[in-house]
Amino acid sequence: VTHQPDDKGMPPGPKGLPLVGNLFDLLREDSITFFARLAEKHGPLYSVQLGLRRVVVINSSHWLTQAFVRQGDMFNHRPRGTVLSFIMGGKGIADAEDRVWRESRRFTLHVLRDFGLGKQSVEEFVNRELHDFLEATQKKIGQPYNLHYDLATSVLNIVWHMFVGERFAMEDKNLRWIVDSLEMSLTLVEQGGFLNYTPVLQFIGTFIKPKAFKVGYNVIHRLDYFTELIEKHKVNLDNPERGFDFMYQYLLEQRRQLQQGKTDTIFTDNQLKWLVSDLFIVGLDTTVTTLRWCFLFLIRHPEIQDKLYQELEVNIGTDRLPTYEDRVRMPYTEAFITEVFRYGSITPLAMHGNPEETTLGGYRIPKRTWIVGNIWGIHWDKKIWGDPENFRPERFLDDDGQIIRSEHVLPFSVGRRNCLGESLARIETFQFLMGMLQKYEFGIPVGHSRPTTKFNCGVTLNPCEFEVLLTERFAKVG
Numbered sequence: 001v002t003h004q005p006d007d008k009g010m011p012p013g014p015k016g017l018p019l020v021g022n023l024f025d026l027l028r029e030d031s032i033t034f035f036a037r038l039a040e041k042h043g044p045l046y047s048v049q050l051g052l053r054r055v056v057v058i059n060s061s062h063w064l065t066q067a068f069v070r071q072g073d074m075f076n077h078r079p080r081g082t083v084l085s086f087i088m089g090g091k092g093i094a095d096a097e098d099r100v101w102r103e104s105r106r107f108t109l110h111v112l113r114d115f116g117l118g119k120q121s122v123e124e125f126v127n128r129e130l131h132d133f134l135e136a137t138q139k140k141i142g143q144p145y146n147l148h149y150d151l152a153t154s155v156l157n158i159v160w161h162m163f164v165g166e167r168f169a170m171e172d173k174n175l176r177w178i179v180d181s182l183e184m185s186l187t188l189v190e191q192g193g194f195l196n197y198t199p200v201l202q203f204i205g206t207f208i209k210p211k212a213f214k215v216g217y218n219v220i221h222r223l224d225y226f227t228e229l230i231e232k233h234k235v236n237l238d239n240p241e242r243g244f245d246f247m248y249q250y251l252l253e254q255r256r257q258l259q260q261g262k263t264d265t266i267f268t269d270n271q272l273k274w275l276v277s278d279l280f281i282v283g284l285d286t287t288v289t290t291l292r293w294c295f296l297f298l299i300r301h302p303e304i305q306d307k308l309y310q311e312l313e314v315n316i317g318t319d320r321l322p323t324y325e326d327r328v329r330m331p332y333t334e335a336f337i338t339e340v341f342r343y344g345s346i347t348p349l350a351m352h353g354n355p356e357e358t359t360l361g362g363y364r365i366p367k368r369t370w371i372v373g374n375i376w377g378i379h380w381d382k383k384i385w386g387d388p389e390n391f392r393p394e395r396f397l398d399d400d401g402q403i404i405r406s407e408h409v410l411p412f413s414v415g416r417r418n419c420l421g422e423s424l425a426r427i428e429t430f431q432f433l434m435g436m437l438q439k440y441e442f443g444i445p446v447g448h449s450r451p452t453t454k455f456n457c458g459v460t461l462n463p464c465e466f467e468v469l470l471t472e473r474f475a476k477v478g
């Protein structure tokens with residue numbers, strides 16, 4: 001223990017005002033900068049009173065690993081009572097616990113690994129949508145273009161195709177509400193923000209937003225749609241011509257368990273609906289946001305874009321689509337993507353909880369404490385990075401231009417509750433970035449200013465909307 005515990009034996013931290021603690025600071029500041037600022041004074045493991053809760057904040061990779069990996073059995077749970085947990089409802093996977101979580105997670109990872117043993121690898125799913133995306137962007141050459149929506153459509157199609165076996169034409173009318181409803185779910189609430197700590201206001205403040213009605217309505221609409229899909233899948237389950245998507249694999253597992261007489265199986269139709277719903281919520285906006293940060297930095301730093309293109313020209317060329325294998329020969333690209341993950345910190349907070357009283361670093365952690373892993377705070381720690389506010393891929397390259405791996409970059413968090421879509425997200429990011437760079441030079445449209453790196457803080461950190469100017473590089477890919 002390097003700092004004295006507070007009077008309850010918990011990690012040290014500011015006292016704040018009577019009754020409310022430091023709660024009102026969160027009205028003036030984003031939760032992530034607030035949590036990082038307190039770490040400068042109180043160290044990387046501290047506690048802070050926010051309304052009725054004393055929250056424990058972790059602001060270093062050392063303590064994150066200690067809690068989520070070494071003491072993972074205790075800390076790999078979700079906090080209860082957050083706005084997000086109310087919306088997610090403890091079903092599905094991201095907010096689930098115990099058997100439902102364990103078995104859903106194991107099964108999902110298993111199916112994700114097995115893609116490729118079936119007819120189509122993850123990379124093929126990705127490249128299929130990349131192909132259509134490149135075609136759609138063709139119409140946007142030479143004019144200011146906000147690629148956000150087309151990108152979301154393509155990324156949605158990847159996961160939708162893998163998980164429920166359908167894909168949409170890019171102009172399909174059905175797409176808009178699905179994309180909007182999924183993206184909105186993550187921008188409705190700030191994961192560590194003010195509203196979480198105010199028992200009544202929490203609900204009024206969240207659900208009074210006009211967006212909330214839309215999100216609520218769309219959730220119902222989405223779940224109904226999944227019910228229809230489940231029925232269609234059941235009809236085709238024994239059809240030798242059927243696909244290999246996640247929903248089929250799930251229904252097969254359901255059948256196996258029922259045949260074995262497991263009446264308490266978690267593989268129910270209802271759980272399947274919530275599970276795929278969760279996978280779409282967490283799998284869409286995160287990836288789209290990552291790519292939007294990539295494109296934002298390309299146009300903010302033409303010199304970096306040139307270096308990326310040079311590496312691409314040597315290692316992939318322009319006659320074929322990229323493969324994920326290509327990346328191992330492309331340290332500059334890897335450094336760029338790592339710097340995007342650090343700077344953008346797409347999912348800035350990992351919120352965990354502990355069901356029982358325990359200790360961490362010698363401090364007492366009462367049962368059901370909220371544990372905030374401030375990933376953004378680690379990625380922006382001045383003591384580690386020196387100049388975190390500068391976008392510099394070079395910080396991850398040694399003198400020979402080889403990649404330096406840092407234990408302080410953990411965009412997917414650590415431990416058994418970490419992101420289970422990491423490899424999918426990495427493949428999507430690499431393929432889309434390379435595919436776009438092969439074909440286009442990215443610029444700032446005439447008369448526009450350089451896009452800002454300011455962000456909106458929901459569950460994900462989103463850059464503000466911006467437009468790019470695409471100029472064709474005359475590649476033969478397509």
Ligand code: HEM
Pocket residue numbers: 068093094095105159279280282283284286287290346347349350351352411412413414416417418419420421422424425426
């Ligand atoms: C660049 C994109 C992504 C980033 C930065 C990211 C990051 C994260 C982070 C930080 C967490 C919380 C981990 C924790 O609480 O310790 C998480 C959870 C999760 N992610 Fe991702 N993610 C991304 C994309 C995806 C994709 C594409 C999928 C799959 C479709 C996915 C599926 C999940 C799931 C299911 C969880 C909850 C895991 C659990 O509670 O056991 N993510 N992600």
